[in-house]
Structures are given as C-alpha cells and as structure tokens.
Amino acid sequence: MNGPLIDPNEFVGLEGVVHLCTGGEAPFLRSHLDALARFARDKSDGMAGRERLFATYDSTKQRLSALVHRPPADVALLAHVSEGINLVAQSLDWRPGDNVVLADVEFPSLIYPWTRLAHRGVETRIVPTRAGLIDLNDVRAAADERTRLIAASQVSYLTGQRLDITRLCEIASAVNARLLIDATHALGVVPVDAGACDFLVSSCYKWLLAAHGVGVFVWNRDRVPDLEPASLGWHSVEWFADVENPTEVVLRPDADRLEIGNPSFPSVYILDNALERLARVPTSAVESHVRALGGQVRDGLVERGFRVLTPVEPSERAGNICFSSPDPLEVVARLAEQHVLVWGGEGRVRVSVHLYNSSRDVDRLFAGLDSAGFPQVASLSV
Numbered sequence: 001m002n003g004p005l006i007d008p009n010e011f012v013g014l015e016g017v018v019h020l021c022t023g024g025e026a027p028f029l030r031s032h033l034d035a036l037a038r039f040a041r042d043k044s045d046g047m048a049g050r051e052r053l054f055a056t057y058d059s060t061k062q063r064l065s066a067l068v069h070r071p072p073a074d075v076a077l078l079a080h081v082s083e084g085i086n087l088v089a090q091s092l093d094w095r096p097g098d099n100v101v102l103a104d105v106e107f108p109s110l111i112y113p114w115t116r117l118a119h120r121g122v123e124t125r126i127v128p129t130r131a132g133l134i135d136l137n138d139v140r141a142a143a144d145e146r147t148r149l150i151a152a153s154q155v156s157y158l159t160g161q162r163l164d165i166t167r168l169c170e171i172a173s174a175v176n177a178r179l180l181i182d183a184t185h186a187l188g189v190v191p192v193d194a195g196a197c198d199f200l201v202s203s204c205y206k207w208l209l210a211a212h213g214v215g216v217f218v219w220n221r222d223r224v225p226d227l228e229p230a231s232l233g234w235h236s237v238e239w240f241a242d243v244e245n246p247t248e249v250v251l252r253p254d255a256d257r258l259e260i261g262n263p264s265f266p267s268v269y270i271l272d273n274a275l276e277r278l279a280r281v282p283t284s285a286v287e288s289h290v291r292a293l294g295g296q297v298r299d300g301l302v303e304r305g306f307r308v309l310t311p312v313e314p315s316e317r318a319g320n321i322c323f324s325s326p327d328p329l330e331v332v333a334r335l336a337e338q339h340v341l342v343w344g345g346e347g348r349v350r351v352s353v354h355l356y357n358s359s360r361d362v363d364r365l366f367a368g369l370d371s372a373g374f375p376q377v378a379s380l381s382v
C-alpha cells in the first residue's frame with residue numbers, strides 16, 4: 001500500500017475525487033491562493049512592491065535551476081513551451097539542406113514550428129514509431145551530417161514512454177546536432193538533466209503543480225555559447241541605448257535576453273510556490289512513488305486485457321500510463337461519473353499518477369473501470 005507523498009487535501013477541490021489527470025491539468029494547491037494574495041499586495045505597493053515581484057522571479061529561477069541542474073542564468077521564463085520551441089526554430093542559423101529529426105508521436109508544438117523552415121530548405125524528418133514507441137536506433141538511423149537538431153519529449157504525452165536522454169545526447173553528438181528536449185511530462189516527477197541537452201522546455205501547469213502563463217526555457221550556455229534571439233524588447237538588453245544612438249543593441253549575456261518583456265507575475269508567484277512545495281519531497285522519492293503506482297496501474301490494466309502502450313520497464317516510464325481504447329472519451333466520461341479523473345483522446349486513455357496519489361486511488365480506478373464494464377471487446381489485447 002503506497003500512501004500519498006502530499007496530502008490531497010492540500011489541493012482545491014479534491015474532496016471525494018480521484019485525480020489521475022495531472023498529465024492534462026494538475027490540481028491547484030490551496031497555498032497558491034496565498035501566493036496570489038502576496039502578488040496582489042506587492043503589485044499595489046509601488047516600486048518597492050515591484051522589487052519584490054522581481055525577487056520572486058529570481059527565486060523561481062533559483063528553484064528551477066536546482067531542478068534542471070543548470071545555473072539560474074541559463075533559465076528563461078517564457079509564456080509557454082510553444083514559445084520556447086518557436087524561439088529555437090527562429091533563432092538557429094539554418095542552411096538549405098539542413099534537417100530536423102523527431103518522432104511521429106511528438107506533441108504538435110514540437111512538430112509544427114520546423115515546417116515553417118521549409119522555404120529556407122530545411123527538412124522536417126519524421127521518425128516512424130513502432131506500436132507508438134520510439135526506438136532510439138531509428139532516431140540514430142534518421143540523423144545524418146546535415147541534421148542540425150534532434151527534438152524529443154523526455155516523457156511522451158501520448159504513450160508515457162520515457163526516453164534515455166544520455167543516449168539521445170550521444171546520438172546528437174555523433175552527428176554534431178543540437179538536442180532540444182521537451183520535459184513537460186518529466187519535470188517535477190522524474191530527474192531532468194538539462195546539462196545533457198542544448199535547449200530544454202517545460203510547461204508548468206502539469207507535473208510542476210503550477211499554472212498557465214509561464215513556461216520554462218533552458219539555454220545550456222556551455223554547449224551553445226551564443227544565441228541571437230529573433231525577437232527583442234526592453235528586457236532583452238543590457239542597457240537602453242540613448243537618444244543619440246537609439247538602435248544600438250547590447251544583449252544581456254544570459255537567458256534573460258530571451259524574455260522580451262515582463263513575465264506573467266501572477267503565474268510566476270504560483271510557480272515559485274509550487275516549486276517550494278515540490279522541493280520538500282526529494283525527486284528520487286517522487287520517482288519511486290510513481291514507478292510503484294504506475295506499475296500497479298499497468299499490471300491491473302494488463303490483467304483486465306487492456307492493450308497498454310506504456311513500456312513495462314520502470315526506467316522507461318514516469319507518471320503517465322496509457323492504454324488504447326476505441327472510445328477514450330466514453331471511458332473518461334464514465335469514470336468521471338464516479339469522480340475518477342483521467343485524460344482520453346487520440347485513441348488512448350492516459351492515467352497519470354503523481355505524488356498526491358495513492359494505491360487507494362488506483363483501486364478506485366479499477367473499481368470504476370470494472371463497474372462501467374470496461375474493457376470493451378475492441379480494446380482487448382490478443
């Protein structure tokens with residue numbers, strides 16, 4: 001029996017609810033309401049308050065730095081993951097004949113931006129998966145001396161597969177390509193090492209337990225010494241040019257140059273609070289917890305005859321356990337009637353286990369599936 005690592009009562013609205021849906025949308029910590037009240041007080045307190053807004057922003061970067069194992073100066077707070085991926089697409093010095101390698105199961109925001117480079121002669125090279133899973137040998141085979149970038153999610157939103165980032169780093173190095181990692185389904189639940197890649201992005205409203213309006217971007221300045229951003233604003237520069245020479249641009253040396261204006265401070269206050277709460281539980285404990293619960297979910301699904309997409313090997317999964325379903329929305333709706341929240345779509349149902357879940361939640365999931373008469377014949381494995 002695995003109890004929760006954080007009491008579900010610390011969240012708004014979880015009374016009587018089994019929340020297995022963090023891969024879609026995490027529940028909201030009650031303490032975020034205090035963080036928002038702090039923001040409101042600081043916002044009203046003139047320039048002294050504004051200093052506190054930026055102190056919270058600095059604190060957030062410090063906390064993220066510890067999580068991704070890079071200095072705070074490598075961390076930028078952008079609006080979301082999609083902005084960070086587009087920043088990479090727009091800022092690298094592409095040459096005709098270059099290619100970008102990524103798998104067919106990636107989240108759309110990791111696929112679309114490269115298609116905008118086609119007119120500059122850049123090919124988006126898609127690696128087909130096998131039964132939805134990425135084989136890193138296929139990624140290696142698709143990459144060649146014209147590969148400028150390999151992009152991948154550390155943990156898949158669709159199948160829950162967790163990739164070996166060290167191996168991906170070796171593959172990228174072998175062809176001298178940059179490596180971009182989307183750690184949205186990894187950060188906050190399993191260890192993330194941004195030192196092994198060139199760029200890393202992550203959403204904050206899922207496993208990091210924060211909200212929307214802020215996304216993490218890590219620019220590994222040891223591996224990529226210079227990055228000329230395509231967009232500029234007051235926050236990008238070291239100092240403002242004077243009236244004599246108003247177009248002079250001196251970029252900030254660190255990742256601050258990638259933030260072109262003020263961040264969304266309410267979101268930053270929430271993120272800082274979420275990171276403080278998460279830091280009270282060691283990442284290794286969260287990882288062991290979700291491995292144990294995920295194993296319980298996986299075993300129960302297999303026992304019932306569901307076709308599970310997530311690998312069995314604990315090192316190849318994090319918090320998402322996915323199974324195919326002919327009608328995922330129906331499964332989601334029937335479970336929701338029993339106050340069990342999961343995500344469904346694209347032919348799959350995703351069960352997400354995080355640090356506030358327990359074995360009891362997994363039992364409730366199976367009681368819900370059993371009483372609703374799932375699996376249906378078409379989703380049975382053969």
Ligand SMILES: Cc1ncc(COP(=O)(O)O)c(C=O)c1O
Nearest residue numbers: 080081082107153157184203215
């Ligand atoms: C892998 C992955 N990346 C990014 C996102 C969200 O992107 P954004 O932060 O741009 O809204 C999601 C949302 O489901 C996702 O699953």
